Amino acid sequence: MTGKKTNPSNTGLLRALEAEKAYLEMLFEGLQEGIVMVDSQGIIQRVNREFERLFGYSSDEAVGQSIDDLVAPDDLNQEARGITSAVVTGNKQILETKRHGKDGSVLDVSVLASPISVGDSVVGYYGIYRDIADRKEAESDLRRQKAHLEQLFESAQEGIVMVANDGIILNGNGEFLRMFGYELEEITGRNIDDIITSEDSLEEALDITNRVSSGLKVSFETVRTRRDGTKIEVSLLASPIVVDDVQVAFYGIYRDITERKRATERLNRSRRRIESLHGIARNLEKSDSEKKVYDYVISAACMILDFSACSISLIRKDKLVPLFFSTPDLAELQKESFLPGEGLAGRSYLQRKTLVEQHDPSPGQPVREVDNPSYFPLVGSPMGTSGVFTGFGNGSDQIEDEQANLLELLL
Template identity: 25%
Template sequence: MKEITIEDKAEKKGTEKIIKELHQIALDFKELETEKEILEITLKAAENLLNFNLCNILFVKEEKFVSAASSSEFEEEKRSISDTSIAAKTYNEKRSFIIDDLQNHPEALSVKSIYKSALSIPIGRYGVFQAAAPDKNFFTENDLELAEILISHFTAALDRVYAQDKITEQKKYLSTVLKAIPEIIILLDKEGNYLNILTSDSDDLVDAKDKLIGKNVKNILPKNIADKYLKYCKMVYQEEKQKSFDYRLNIKGQEKYFDVIFSPVTSKEKKDKIIVSTIRNITELKINENQLKKQKIYFEQLFNNSTEAIVLLDNDFRVLKINKKFELLFGFKESELLNKNLDDFLLPDDFIKKGREYTKKVKNDEKVEAESIRKTKSGGKINVYLQGFPIKLVDGQIGIYALYKDITERKKKEKQIQYLSFHDEMTGLYNRRYFENELNRLNSSRKYPITIVIGDLDELKMVNDTYGHKKGDEYIINAADILKSTARAEDVVSRIGGDEFAVILPTTNQKEAESFCLRIQKNIEKFNQDKDLIKPLSISLGFEVMKEDGHQSLSKVFNKADQKMYINKRRKYNKTSY
């Protein structure tokens, strides 16, 4: 186990302190209202807290990077986010980088020669944060993690401010028909006193209207909510800008959610400003929002942790999202396939036509289930069970949901089972079952004349009894190899018994059959000459030819060939030539 040194403890303690300070900065961000303030605090924290020499915050404006804030002066031209640069790569791939040798990095822009290393972090959809240092290999993974924490708080603050600005822009209005709208309209002064309440429905009020008017919010609402009311009333009064926040309130034993917008209005009668708070019941919206969040979490968990490869596609079969299993199965990262046609990457050349047919069916609102072949990034081919489902909403189909299951091992086992069901395990020749199936099939074929050759090893029992069955098996295997090498590709060579073989020769006449048997015997003789055997390999053969005009069946032809084989075997024992 590695010993933890004093330096390690000090570094860890220092990191923990920085993280705590970063957390405090995140809290400070919540009080900021402008982009400028957020930029200033972020830059200050990067310089003073993280000890970065040079920092630069780039925002994307009209597809170009623009420096929004910098710790020193930059003379930097606007660059497109599509250019080859560290910033572009960071922004487009949405991931951080450490560059140990900035001057020799091919994607680095022209920078001052004093800066030798850098780090680059994406700022959500807004841009890129970059820091540089005068030494190579200056930045560590710890620096990157701390900087990413800071930038995550920075991004969240921007999200909030921009969202707040959007709400403010969208809600710059004062309706003259206040009672006709569903919101509660409450007129307040800068001290938070109720001046008037306008609403057609009092169910969302904590008390009757006449009991509320003239009182202060701090005497009506819970302290945490009242404090915010008072804070925003003063801010709106002074700044003449809209402010808003959400809160939860228990009204008559029921939990309700509200959104309140504070707007400044000048009163002609009093020649002074008043605050109009527009309160909207968003309980149903919150409930639906929470349900959607849960559903999204459930979906993400099911999607990412599925044991099957899943891909989401648009109606043009372009990739929108893939899960981890998909990346593992096919070898592609999501960034490599995003917005690209999936068929261009997964379909092997000999499956393009069929694969396009499947795609067309799913695009036409049909479900597809099939077993097929797909290729991986490395070019390998795998057997898959695929399913394609149209994704439909009320307005129609919006995309495609496709699943892939790797069935390569199952297919291998099926092939193996199929092979074993028709092949002799010892010799690899066809077995008796396959041989008999071929006899039945060829009975109705037109491959006349058809010859059947029967072969039986000589004196195998003596070899087994004298030298053991293992030695006898070697003779069987050797005989099988000779028969197979002598036969043509279309011939059916089978082992139909312990030491008995049968060969079907389609379109083979009497003379050709005799020649085939002679070749076997010559090949056996050559084998015996080349091998130092305890006993020469010997086989007795017999054949019969079924002619086109014959009326006998192949089973009878088989029997006659078998009989001739035994006649030849007896002749051999009687030292009669074949």
């Protein structure tokens, strides 16, 4: 009996093919993505275990079905058929979309569909589905957080600016723009120290930028400059923005403390004025003539109450006669006597109470350039029945209630 001999080279080739097939089989079943093999008509030929798990269909239920009808019904069907049409003509398709599970659930998936070619013909394609629900949920959470932070950023009562490590402005909120008088497009891409810092504080500002850029947190009070050149007193908190242990930028938070500073200065000024008034009272007791008393009152009022000019008019034969002045210029302007009830000083004397008028300069003329004191804020305060004191404010500064009250105390 004779047997047919096997070619050793064919045997080796068959073993190699079997090994490759086994490897591909393990890869097909072992991948974490759902894989489906489809013929050129879109009919499912095979699915792996992950496809079964992802969509809820067994292999027996899926094989022989149209892939587009099985996992993309209703409003998704037209999109799915478009993908099938494209891939069977040789075009690979990659996208993120939604598909339906057996139980009707909607799944977020990424899809890779690639043609299977034999020679020059496309005989089908394989589709790879990856469940991206967790990533989509994370992205949705990130968008919500981003929206919340953006709303907080814009609604904050402090001016906030985000700055790159080299000092270039990335973003600024509405309060920052309002505080310094800019539009966002005017400052984006420009250096923070060039925008809100004057030359006299530039060195300080550059030092702050360098410190916070190197990872330090900085907090202090300083002065910055608005677009129109006016100064603004601010508290500043600058702190690094760190992502994955790497500083990517920093933010600056500015709070306008101008009013707080003014209130503190007013309080300190009030304390100094009251202390000075006690000293004045002691000195008046030592004065030995009427002229010395009135000259001292005028000098003290101008100095302590910050009046630019002062005068005292005394009653003489039913008229108020200006007799004592803080400056010779004022003496030239106030030569004429006047009746009680005439003008602010006359009304103050007649009514026996302190009166204040806040005057403005003529239109278009800066108040500090006006020579005539009648354009300045004005206060009149009676000196019993003997006369009236008249004080002129400093330029555009309004006469405060405190000044008027302290004047009454002095007189």
